[in-house]
Amino acid sequence: MAEYVIIGNGTAAVGCIEGIRSIDSEGAITVISSEEHHVYSRPLISYLLEGKTDLERMKYRPADFYEKNKVNVVYGKAAKIDTKKQVAVLEGKGKFGYDKLCMCTGSSPFVPPFEGLDKVKAKYSFMTLDDALALEKALTDKSRVLIVGAGLIGLKCAEGIAERVGSITVCDLADRVLSSILDAECAAYMQKELESHGVSFMLGDTAVKFDKNKAYMKSGSEVEFDILVLAVGVRAETELAKQAGCDANRGIIIDTKMQTTSANIYAAGDCAEGYDSSIGANRVLAILPNAYMQGRCAGINMAGGSSEMTDSIPMNSIGFFGLHCATAGAYPEDGEIYEERTDKGIKRLYFKDSKLAGYMLIGDVNRAGIYTSLVREKTVLDEEETEKVKKMPSLAIFSNDKRKTKLGGVV
Amino acid sequence: MIDHFIYPEFEVVRNDNRCIQCRVCERQCANEVHSFDPDRGIMLSDETKCVNCQRCVSLCPTRALKIVKSDCRLRENANWADDTIKEVYKQANSGGVLLSSMGNPKPLPVYWDKILINASQVTNPPIDPLREPMETKVFLGKKPEKIKRNEDGELVTETSPQLELSMPVMFSAMSYGSISYNAHASLARAATELGICYNTGEGGLHEDFYVYGPNTVVQVASGRFGVHKDYLEAAAAIEIKMGQGAKPGIGGHLPGAKIVGDVSKTRMIPEGSDAISPAPHHDIYSIEDLRQLVFSLKEATEYKKPVIVKVAAVHNIAAIASGIARSGADIIAIDGFRGGTGAAPTRIRDNVGIPIELALASVDQRLRDEGIRNNVSLVVGGSVRSAADVVKAVALGADAVYVATAALLAMGCHLCRTCQSGKCNWGIATQRPELVKRLNPDIGSRRLVNLMDAWRHEIKELMGGMGINSIESLRGNRLMLRGVGLTDKELEILGISHAGE
């Protein structure tokens, strides 16, 4: 009977378990979880603070998930992987032999070495359920909150606590919000929405020094706060893998079958650097759908099946206060950019080499998945089809035969 | 000159308490009666365009619509009826011949409704069709006069070619062009499933429908559209169309605008050319000429297929039928003055021809009197509306009936009688692709089969009541009929007694 060890207990781990079980219903699966929680949806922590979900509902899989899948969950931290003996060693909790092992270690917050940070008492990260619960305890309706970082994590945190605190200031060195996924104009649009809900911004500016409840900004201004949230960025957790002989750049390097450079070790999720078809190179795609799919792909391969992922692309669906934003793919500036602006949002499509390379939608995200599929599948569009695509995402873009197969068959 | 205003015939009544503004009515009306005013947020109706086809009424999901006859009337006048005056206005506006569709709607006598059917009591027991076998099958064609034996004394069983029908009903001629591809597909599929026949009309046979050949009657009409060897060979029978009940004495005219794509190909005429069927066959001026065509067609198909000659019911129909029976035709089809059409001059439709009931009775009698009844089978059409009409027709002497209007109704027709516009909202009398697709032949054929199944059951019930277990025993059995409210002359022509006699 095969033995599988999965390090980590997040989305990629669930994917891995389900991948293994789709092939091998008997093998022993051990999950080593550093967080003492049933697997939960990490991106839901902001919704938890917002009151849109609760601890029970935010479980990523039902309570009987481990039992049903015959998974042995061990709460603890893996100290080392002995690749020769094929054993995962836990800090003080013994060893687990494996035939195949999967790194699902995710990422952890990156905290720059701010001067005086150690003297700030109420400082929080916003990555884990424990982070969120700790932050929640500290919140009062008078709290002045400073969030360092205007990326997805910082802004979701701001949305989550907006109704529960006195004031929120978000600062970021970048000159715009969500700089990793939006251009200046789209970012400004989203920023306006956040501002209309009481979030204030200091962009192109960041804290350089802290003194208890005060932040000294690069621009020279000072911000007083009661609670500091550090959401500057994340780093893939690669240490353990490196130790086990896996090559890593920003993330653990994997091939399209999720295999690392070390024998019998796979990696999936935010810790891994897999193939991004939108740029044709390896990159960490720290998004949940990718984590699940990589995990599942790894699991299938670990159990002796065959699976490959060659069409991963960056994509995001994110909303603040009901204003939605969907993005996918790449945004080449040297192709055709189609743009539509209404009072309800923005639509921007990036075409290159007769293909839809990427898009940004703000406001109306209906049927965005049709655009995503064109990006993912690199569908070649003739002139007429390009015009159709611009008008709206529609299956009309496909030839009659293709559409008939899609709608008239089992897919 | 500005047209004289004629107040719309119908009013669209929209119950605003029920209307959910789904705009299905708007999308489904090819006449563009309904529209939505986004400024006021209300649905509007332009009644001048409404033909009362009831498509919107049928599809409205909340039953918020009805179409009513407008009560805006001209001053009452028993001589100058409202419609009569408006027809004068229309002609003064346009200078044109008035066109209409479907059958004669005038309140002329319907003899079917003045004839009643007998039932058995006490001495001649009725038959329960659920318990006893009942035969509705008929064979159309020339029947032998007497039993023949060969030199060895064995029965000679060879007969003239026969058309076998599982029940005494056929779908009558409607051309591809006047009705849609999907309507034809529905008829062809239903006829095949039912074991009866449908009729191509004079528009030729679309290549897709050759597979239904064994249940197809192909027509040879004065325009000869679509007639070629394969066409004749594909069919179960060939019909020479001399006349049509809705417009006896005149030909047909399908405008070039409708001769597009497959219609043009099937008719074997160039796209955009008018399809003109002359009033006469230019090669037929006598029974002898007709005989030539009958035998030309028989020769072309090796005497394997019965030939039908179809005529409109007109004044000397008995003599005409007698001539046809001597022409070599196997079947005579007679079309009464209520028969439908895709387009006919209104005056012709409403004023020319005679009722089929009288024509049938006189023809059957005449052929018997002349001893040539077995030379031919008789098929009658021109508003056979129900199983009761079928039974009455058979008892008056018909071998089978032709139905078309009832078939159209089954497919969705609501008898708005504006086929000539080509904008049939039910996808029947149109060639516009977006309208044609509204008739899914899966549904059309199913409904036709349902209708005929229902009629078959009713025919058996009526036969059983009379104590008759085979439709053949009913044919010409006029003792089974009685008239009500008919004059002596009418009774004499119909060959039936008055009720109570």
Place this chain on the structure above:
Amino acid sequence: MKRVFVNEEWCLGCHLCEYNCAYANSGLSDMVKALKGKDIFPRIHIEESEGITYAVSCRHCKDPLCVKSCIAGAISIEDGTVKIDKTKCVGCLTCVLVCPYGAVAAGPEGAAQKCELCLANSCGSPACVKGCPNNAIVYEER
């Protein structure tokens, strides 16, 4: 498993399916009460282009992207039917982002919704199929 299929050859673009869907999922027993004066959120929608019309609803894919992508684990497959647990959904619309058919959309309260074949509502079998005037939408095994 029986699925909803669309034969675009017969689709009239009348949009009745959208209204029948919204009504079936309204929980009300009167269509007028359910839909009059309201924005509707049908789980099937008509697409139109150049004289072609067809209805699109969830394909209940065998290997659905929405299930894999849901950040809340709210979408699952039950007996072949892809279902959204509305109590778990937080309305992030990642499913909308990934569905290649455009068959998932935000409902009136923000949570994502899609065709669940009317199996759980009072209709019992797909209302779009029952109400299609031209049999363009069918519910069958293929």
